Every structure is written in structure tokens, then in C-alpha cells.
Amino acid sequence: MPIKIYNTLTRKKEPLQPIEEGHVKLYVCGITSYDFCHIGHARSFLVFDMIVRYLRYRGYKVTFVRNFTDIDDKIIKRASEQNVDARELADKFIEEFYTDTDRMGILRPDLEPKATEHIPEMIALVQELIGKGLAYQSGNDVYFRVDRFDHYGDLSGRKLEDMQAGARVEVNEQKRHPMDFVLWKGSKPGEPKWASPWGEGRPGWHIECSAMSRKYLGETFDIHGGGQDLVFPHHENEMAQSVGATGKPFANLWIHHGFVTIRDEKMSKSLNNFLTIREILEQHQPEALRLFIFSTQYRNPLDFSEAAMQDAETGLDRMYDCLARIAELDNGGEGASVVSDKDREKVDSLRQRFEHAMDNDFNTAQALGLLFDAIKVLNKTIQALPPKKAAATDIDLLRSGGTTVRELAGIMGVLQQDPREYIRSKKQRRLEDxxxxxxxxxxxxxxxxxxxxxxxxxxxxxxxxxxxxxxxxxxxxxxxxxxxxxx
RNA sequence: GGCGACGUAGCCAAGUGGUAAGGCAGAGGUCUGCAAAACCUUUAUUCACCGGUUCGAAUCCGGUCGUCGCCUCCA
Structure with a gap:
């Protein structure tokens, strides 16, 4: 049974069929580094962390690329507000990013290219697009001509004429079509700049991903991912640039995860309702955050609340309690088994049922349900064990069941601490209060x-x-x- | 205005045509001197509403209501 993944491009679940047998090439849009990461970023990191771990668990080789946008209007703006160099600001928040992601135990991608280290590749790509008549210079800027690209709107499912261009975007007189987007942006005095055939300037936001994914994964690769808000315009524009330049398909599969909301509202800088990862980690353990994030399927919206985090924490404790109890068990003897066939079957089939859930578009909510179900059987068995002569087969079942639970939970990065140590350190932390x-x-x-x-x-x-x-x-x-x- | 998603118990959440997983909270029980923890039992004849297709629908189709997102930077 192949893994089925929901593809934004076709709006259907499709079997994963890597271009190169057994090797998945994945590109994920990373952060623009000008501020601390928030819970929404955490969802993105964790979702793709889980996806990479699961694909590897299933035997795929995965080449995982996630970029840093380290030059951009927001960075320049923030840097000038704080009166620091844009480079310095970007570097600082890349460091902060690592602090957060390391604490959450997020796997490092295989490659983490930075936009500023790929300026020549971007310039070459813009030149290709100009050569094909898909881009034009206007003043010191270069724009992509959306009306020359037949498939513009395919990913986000919208038509140019439906987008009411100009309604919310200021019409830029430099553009031939209001939806044309910038590939290269001439710099104003004092802004970071690179030399180019069109004068000094910097790349547009979208071009970096087209250039870097092409360089590291090829013109066509397997999966491109990001948050739902990137579908338009970012990914639509990336696709236009890449397909426009190469004439070949870009990413075969597009994965977009849902938002994290707070009190059912999307977090945004303007509403000032965003929570940083480190604020959450002050109150909760990284694994509780993971459990919370994976308690719903990745495409659904997820509402953050203290109560939900508490639920996750309680559930985590219960799982660790069970594992710690198994760790304390003595070896079994010749007693009679206390486990019913049905319960034994539940433990024995756990892995298969877990994989079935995960194969279905990474249904972590269902997969976690199965793990909790297994925990219940294990607890029940421990409870039923006679005080002295427990059956060796029952002890074996408990130990192998516990090992399987930990291994599978590990795909979500959960239950990775020593259970007894977890309980001890939790006690210690609470004792401090x-x-x-x-x-x-x-x-x-x-x-x-x-x-x-x-x-x-x-x-x-x-x-x-x-x-x-x-x-x-x-x-x-x-x-x-x-x-x-x-x- | 255009496009899209969603609406399942007190809360969170799975379910992709065959008779409602799981978690949290609640109730009763086992255990206990009494508790706690753990375990057992229990909590949706019903899946926003109304029609339709089907032997059979939470699942498919049509409509209504409601919530949210995208169309501007955004994970």
C-alpha cells in the first residue's frame, strides 16, 4: 500500500510515487528571519519533521531542503527600525531559530540554503525568464508577466480575472498587469544591494525558492511544502517562475498545513495575538507541544489554548507512567497468561494499524488514538498481573508492546525520554514551585x-x-x- | 465580489458507503483503614438543518444556515 498524500495542486489524495525510486526530494519554505518563531512556525517545523521521519521509517531516502529567507523587505524594515544592519538582524534570528528548533528536537534538514548565498542563481533565472518573454525590466525592477503564463492560478485555483487586482494591492505604475510580481527589485540608497544586469538591487521574495530548489533538487522534484497561507501568492508565483523557465513540471505534490489559531482567530502581527515558541516552552515541555500539534490532522486548523496544552500534558504523563511501570517489571516465570486473545491481537497489530493511519495523508490524530488504545491494554495487563509469578509471555508482551509504542511515538518525536527519568525530572520541576x-x-x-x-x-x-x-x-x-x- | 475549507458527545478529535476510534472532563464500581493512582463499566439510536441517490450515508448529490481562511506581508 503506497502512502497517500493530499495534493493541493490536484485537490485529491494521491499515492506518493517519487521520481527516483525510493528517494523523496522535499523542499519546504523556511522562515524569513526577522523575529522570534511563533507557534504557527512550530506547527510547520513539526509537521514536516514528522513527515520526514515517517517517510524514512517507511524506507524512503529523503533529501530535505528548507531555506532561510535572509533578505527581504521585512528584514530591511525591521533592521532600520532597530538601527542595526540587515545582515546582522537576519543572522541573529537564524540563531534564535536554531535555539527553538533544537529545543523541540526538530531534525535538521539535509540542506538549509540561504537566499543571500544564491544571488547568481537567481539572476540567471531572471535572465532566462526575460529571454523567454515572461519577464520585463521596468525602471530598476524586473517583473514577471502573469498574462504570458497560461497556467497562472493553477495551484491556488483562481483565475486572473477573478482576483480583483488592485482592490487590496496598490497598483504599481511600473507593472504592465496589476498582478505582475517582482523578480528583482532595484535598491534605494542605504538598502542592501547586489550588482545585477538591471542595476544594483535585491531579489524578489519568490525567486529564491525557484532558484534554490532547482539547484539542489532539480527542475522537477517530488514534494513542495509550506503553510496554507503560502499557496497564494508565494507558491503560485514560484511555480510560474520555475515552470516558465524550464518548461517542465515543478513540484509533483504540494503539501500545505493548516493554521494555528488562538481563540479561533488566526495569529497575525497586526492582531498582536501571536505566541512565540519560547513563551510556550516556558510553561510546557516540548513533547507536550508535539502531542498537541499532532492531535489533529495537519491540514485542519488547530486552536491553541492553555486547556488544550494541559490535556496534552496529562496524556503524555499517562503514557510515560505506563512505560515506567513496564520498565520496573521483574522477569516473568511460568505462571498462566492473563492477557485475552483480543488484547494480545491489539498489541500485535499496533504497528500495522499505525502505519495504515499514517499512510492516509499522515493522520497523526488517528495514529495517536491507536497508541493510547495500546497504552490502555498495557495498563490493563500490568494491573491484572499476579504480584509474584507473572507469565513470561505476558512480560514479553508488555515489554515489546512498550518498545513498539515508543518507537512509533518517536515518529512524532514523542516519548523519547527515559520514562523513569521523565517522571523524576517532572517531579523535580514541580518541587521547585x-x-x-x-x-x-x-x-x-x-x-x-x-x-x-x-x-x-x-x-x-x-x-x-x-x-x-x-x-x-x-x-x-x-x-x-x-x-x-x-x- | 471571487476561490476554498469546515460544522461529529461538556471540550478536543478520528471516521474516505456497511451500522459512531481515541484523549480530556464527568458518573458508578474494583482496589484502599479512608484516599490517590491504575483498571473495569458508563456518557452521541446519532454525526448543523432540509431533501435526494442507495438494500444501507456522518460518509455520495442538491439546497439552507453557521464558522473560518485565502484573494495584502504571513507558517
Whole structure:
């Protein structure tokens, strides 16, 4: 069964058929580096991180290219506002980008080309387009002629005449058609500039991706990805430039992920409702953020809220609790199995069902559901295990089930910490917010154990209540009392 | 105005013609001195609404209402 992927270009799910057998070439639009990354960027990084990991898991070789837009109007504007050099500003936010993505455990792409390092390639491409009559110089600028390119609008599904050009875009007198877009932009005094046949200037936004994808992946490659907002104009224009220049198809498949909203509104700089990745990571672990992001299929909109993050965190804890419990199990013996055929089958078929969900346009929501379902079976089994002589087959099932869950969750970058270490460090972090030391807590537990031995329930419960007031929750088990920190 | 997406329990969310996964929250139970955790059971005769196709529809078709996005920089 091939992997099916929704293709924006055809508006259908299509089987993945790489041009080169077994080798997927993927280009994703990266950041424009002039500010900290926000939760919407996080979704983009995580979605493509997951896609690359899954394709590799499925045995594909993946060449993953993601660019940096390090020269652009926004960078120039921000740099001049802050009175710094545009280069410096762009470099600083590339560094900040790495800080965030490394913390989230995002795989580095195979290649991360920068626009400013590919000026000659872009100039050559613009020259090709001029040579083919698809672009023209006007003043110090060069524009793409949209009305000379028959397929303009194919990707975004719109027609030139429907776009009401000029309604929201200022009509630029330099352009022959209002929808013509800039390939090369003459520079004003003081702006960053490169020499070109059309005078000093800088590249337009779209041309870099056409030039860099061509250089590193070829004229036609397998998948091009980005956020839904890039469909138009960015990707439409890229496609026009590339197909216009080469006369060949550009990307065979286009993947676009949905937005992250906050209170059902799209984040935007103008609404000032965006949340940066680091703000979220102050409150939550990277894996909880991943679980939240993957709780819905990548094309659907996703609404961020503290409550949703809490849900994700709770779910993550539950998964780790189960894995930690499995890690503590002793080896099994000759006892009878306590696992039903149905439950055994559920664990045994987990991988196959997981792959089936993921093959269907990377349905991580369904895939996570299957993992939780498996966790439930594992917990149930642990619960049913006799205290001493557990059956070796049951222990094997638990261990292999736990290993499979971790491996599959790893495709989403989740459950990658040692379970016992996860629980320990979580406890540690919560303890920092509580005005009791571990010694004090354990002293109180000892006192309570003594009271319980004497059946002095009043004292015992009083100690428990006192600890609970400090956020410490006790759990009496067969091997004594353990404690946990409640939020 | 043009184009597109979506509307499934209290909340989130899967389901791509065969009789509603999963998570969070809630209720009852097992366990416990009582709790907690875990487990078990339970919570949508029903998938915005109205028609149609079909032996059969949350799933396909038509219409209505509602929400959102793109058409400007944007993940």
C-alpha cells in the first residue's frame, strides 16, 4: 500500500510515487528571519519533521531542503527600525531559530540554503525568464508577466480575472498587469544591494525558492511544502517562475498545513495575538507541544489554548507512567497468561494499524488514538498481573508492546525520554514551585507510616492533608507509600 | 465580489458507503483503614438543518444556515 498524500495542486489524495525510486526530494519554505518563531512556525517545523521521519521509517531516502529567507523587505524594515544592519538582524534570528528548533528536537534538514548565498542563481533565472518573454525590466525592477503564463492560478485555483487586482494591492505604475510580481527589485540608497544586469538591487521574495530548489533538487522534484497561507501568492508565483523557465513540471505534490489559531482567530502581527515558541516552552515541555500539534490532522486548523496544552500534558504523563511501570517489571516465570486473545491481537497489530493511519495523508490524530488504545491494554495487563509469578509471555508482551509504542511515538518525536527519568525530572520541576524539600516530605511520610501502623488514622490523614495543601499527593501501595507533585 | 475549507458527545478529535476510534472532563464500581493512582463499566439510536441517490450515508448529490481562511506581508 503506497502512502497517500493530499495534493493541493490536484485537490485529491494521491499515492506518493517519487521520481527516483525510493528517494523523496522535499523542499519546504523556511522562515524569513526577522523575529522570534511563533507557534504557527512550530506547527510547520513539526509537521514536516514528522513527515520526514515517517517517510524514512517507511524506507524512503529523503533529501530535505528548507531555506532561510535572509533578505527581504521585512528584514530591511525591521533592521532600520532597530538601527542595526540587515545582515546582522537576519543572522541573529537564524540563531534564535536554531535555539527553538533544537529545543523541540526538530531534525535538521539535509540542506538549509540561504537566499543571500544564491544571488547568481537567481539572476540567471531572471535572465532566462526575460529571454523567454515572461519577464520585463521596468525602471530598476524586473517583473514577471502573469498574462504570458497560461497556467497562472493553477495551484491556488483562481483565475486572473477573478482576483480583483488592485482592490487590496496598490497598483504599481511600473507593472504592465496589476498582478505582475517582482523578480528583482532595484535598491534605494542605504538598502542592501547586489550588482545585477538591471542595476544594483535585491531579489524578489519568490525567486529564491525557484532558484534554490532547482539547484539542489532539480527542475522537477517530488514534494513542495509550506503553510496554507503560502499557496497564494508565494507558491503560485514560484511555480510560474520555475515552470516558465524550464518548461517542465515543478513540484509533483504540494503539501500545505493548516493554521494555528488562538481563540479561533488566526495569529497575525497586526492582531498582536501571536505566541512565540519560547513563551510556550516556558510553561510546557516540548513533547507536550508535539502531542498537541499532532492531535489533529495537519491540514485542519488547530486552536491553541492553555486547556488544550494541559490535556496534552496529562496524556503524555499517562503514557510515560505506563512505560515506567513496564520498565520496573521483574522477569516473568511460568505462571498462566492473563492477557485475552483480543488484547494480545491489539498489541500485535499496533504497528500495522499505525502505519495504515499514517499512510492516509499522515493522520497523526488517528495514529495517536491507536497508541493510547495500546497504552490502555498495557495498563490493563500490568494491573491484572499476579504480584509474584507473572507469565513470561505476558512480560514479553508488555515489554515489546512498550518498545513498539515508543518507537512509533518517536515518529512524532514523542516519548523519547527515559520514562523513569521523565517522571523524576517532572517531579523535580514541580518541587521547585513548592516550599518543601524532599527530606521534609519523606520525614512526614515516615511519621505517617508509623501512625498508620498504629492505626492512628486521624494523625495519618492529617499528615496527608497537610502534604496535599503543599501540592504533594500520596499513594499508598503494597510496597509502601509513594508521592507525587500535583499541579 | 471571487476561490476554498469546515460544522461529529461538556471540550478536543478520528471516521474516505456497511451500522459512531481515541484523549480530556464527568458518573458508578474494583482496589484502599479512608484516599490517590491504575483498571473495569458508563456518557452521541446519532454525526448543523432540509431533501435526494442507495438494500444501507456522518460518509455520495442538491439546497439552507453557521464558522473560518485565502484573494495584502504571513507558517
Amino acid at each position: 513548592i516550599d518543601l524539600t524532599v527530606d521534609e516530605i519523606e520525614k512526614m511520610i515516615q511519621d505517617r507510616t508509623r501512625a498508620r501502623a498504629e492505626k492512628d488514622w486521624a494523625t495519618s490523614d492529617a499528615i496527608r492533608d497537610r502534604l496535599l495543601q503543599h501540592g504533594i499527593e500520596l499513594q499508598d501501595g503494597a510496597d509502601g507509600t509513594t508521592w507525587d507533585v500535583r499541579l
